[in-house]
Amino acid sequence: MAFNFFKKKDKDTSKKQDRYKELTVKEVIKATKDAIVIEFEKPDWEFTYTAGQFITLITDIEGESVRRAYSLCTSPLVDEYPAVSVKRVENGKMSNFLNDNTKAGDTFKVLEPMGKFTTEVDAEKKRHLIMFAGGSGITPMMGISKSILHAENDSIISLIYANRNLESVIFKKELDDLQDKFEGRMHIIHVLDDAPLNWQGESGLLNEEMLKKIFDRIPSWGHENTQYLMCGPEGMMKNVEQMLESLSIPKDNVYKESFVQGTIDKAQKETTEGSGQDYEVTVLFDDEEHVFTVPADKSILETALDKDIDLPFSCQSGLCTACRGKLLSGTMHLDEDEGLSDSEREEGYVLTCVGHPTSPGVKIQIG
Structure with missing residues (x-):
């Protein structure tokens, strides 16, 4: 027979309550046709996070308590207000609800920031971060990029960012601004599956062949000074992993953030x-x-x-x-x-x- 057993004491609910916090929406920014950025007010509790982490939003939808994890797109070293980006997912209960309904003044129950897709920032470091992002996988990369560019003057970033078309590029202006502000330290390679006729960049699927072609254009700082970060659709990340493996990149230098469940045997x-x-x-x-x-x-x-x-x-x-x-x-x-x-x-x-x-x-x- 199934049952719950508690220690013989009055049940203390304070810890349970402490697990849940509250954030208030400051502004909702339309990032693309299918994505928004939700910026939050500074809370009255200590909101501490590292660039690349995520928060879990909890809200009631049609009488059901729904929770989803969303990566922070901000840097605690640069941005005054924390924010997440939310891209619509087909039949996604939370993503569609947030895109359709979220407005300034709304409050959400949240779990505190967590996640390991982060890197320790050190002003003395001199390294090369090579980032592979697809679609909304750019979200944690934004916060990490801002932290590194702000705090590590001798480090550089190469970002390969794949999207369906130009209109679906999340943070297009912000990325352009970073590349202009940190010229020589931030280099972005956009890859579009469906590129316009006047497109001068890479086009097509980000397969292993294209990855190797792009990789040849990226400066080499040696394995000991390079970290490889990836976040995006499962197929894209598999291609990146296979390419890095073919180049004998040490696995300890490779970091991956997944937004979708992998294939279960x-x-x-x-x-x-x-x-x-x-x-x-x-x-x-x-x-x-x-x-x-x-x-x-x-x-x-x-x-x-x-x-x-x-x-x-x-x-x-x-x-x-x-x-x-x-x-x-x-x-x-x-x-x-x-x-x-x-x-x-x-x-x-x-x-x-x-x-x-x-x-x-x-x-x-x-x-």
Whole structure:
């Protein structure tokens, strides 16, 4: 029988309340036909973030509480107000709602900034950041670019940015301004799938052949002085990864941010879910102990939410790591572990949103 077990004390809701903050919309900027930038007022709580991180917006849509993670496009070193960009996704409940309805003065419940697609800024560094972005994947790159250009006078950035057409280029003016202001340090190569007749840049799909052609034009600072960042559609990032691998680029120098869930091994998932085993799981969170039985066809997070256990989460697809915990005992299968680093996997970290217990005695510490 599934049940919740709490320590013998009055339940303290202060920590639960502390997990959720509130932001007020200062301005909504129409970035493209299908994308907006939402700029927020300075909150009355300490809003601390690093360029490249994301925040989770939570709002009610048609009677349902919906939450989605959106990357910050701003830099805490440059921008007075934090902002995110939101591009419409076909059938996307939150993205379409935000594009159609958001206005100045609106308030959103949020989770504090998180995410590991960041780089430590150091005025003494001299490095080359080569960025590959596609569509809305430019969002975290904007904040990172501004931080690096502002604080590291000897560092340079090369940005390869792919879009469907010229009208879909998010931050076109802002990117042009950065390239003009930091001439010689910021170089942008636009790639358009559907380019106008007078287009002087690259056109076509950003496949491996085009990537190698572009890569030959980018100055080489040596592997030890270069970092490679990518964010965009899964197909584009696979092409970038294959190209970098063919050039023997060290994996430790490559950083990736995914906005969509990767491909789950169907056979492996069916093996896990087809066992028919329900296992009892213990989750330790906010000084509380929750014990419940997870059905074979559900994740640990999904089961917890069904039982009104308020565990942290955002993307629910194994990418953002908001639901990350440390496996203290037992064994688990993850449908997707793209969000975890190699060191996190070795240390026993797991993701409850895509995690299934595969043995008795599973115990997870969150936070």
